[in-house]
């Protein structure tokens with residue numbers, strides 16, 4: 001079984017599908033757990049469900065809890081946090097846990113993994129999984145949609161190959177391109193609809209600028225997807241010239257979340273961790289991202 005993080009994104013699902021093909025090549029039964037279907041994933045899930053071969057591949061929480069046994073190999077991808085995986089209960093059901101992740105190590109990590117492939121300098125889980133597929137001893141042939149979803153995972157996590165890219169990122173991307181990737185189709189998967197675009201534009205309009213370089217804004221409406229909207233608004237603030245860090249607060253209904261982004265020297269991950277420790281805010285788990293070069297985003 002392959003499991004990504006809560007409110008899965010294209011990197012968690014793309015890397016999951018790559019691992020799915022790996023397991024299938026070894027003649028194993030494999031499933032990808034996706035229950036929360038993140039806002040950004042709607043178009044992609046539609047494309048996936050149109051293909052007969054993936055009909056029974058994506059399973060939800062209840063199906064996963066029904067199928068799991070102590071012999072199950074559980075691969076966690078795109079997160080290593082106990083409380084941030086899609087179905088935390090599954091971690092109790094088997095001791096065969098493998099972690100593949102690219103986020104900065106947090107205190108809430110899964111302690112009993114039998115194998116961890118954790119590379120904080122990698123751009124994305126999709127990059128790491130592509131390497132496993134490319135350099136593994138088994139010959140693995142990806143389906144077109146799998147190659148495209150891995151490519152999309154790298155594209156989104158690097159903001160179109162701008163951030164956190166290294167030689168290995170482009171090597172992985174080059175390998176995937178050999179499958180003949182339809183970039184237009186890939187881009188359509190994560191185009192935000194007009195409605196959320198307008199909401200984000202409003203948040204950006206309201207922003208206050210501090211020290212000429214930090215943009216702060218809020219999304220007042222109660223919305224269970226506030227974390228995703230705030231993350232996108234924080235991204236958007238960074239496109240304004242002189243702004244090198246941004247924070248956007250949102251209202252999830254039962255708690256407040258903050259998304260932070262940085263393209264300069266300000267390490268927003270460290271700031272948000274401090275806030276979380278003081279319990280000034282409950283930062284939302286579902287947009288936590290981090291890295292070691294000051295471009296952390298939570």
Ligand SMILES: [Mn+2]
Nearest residue numbers: 011078124125
């Ligand atoms: Mn990721």
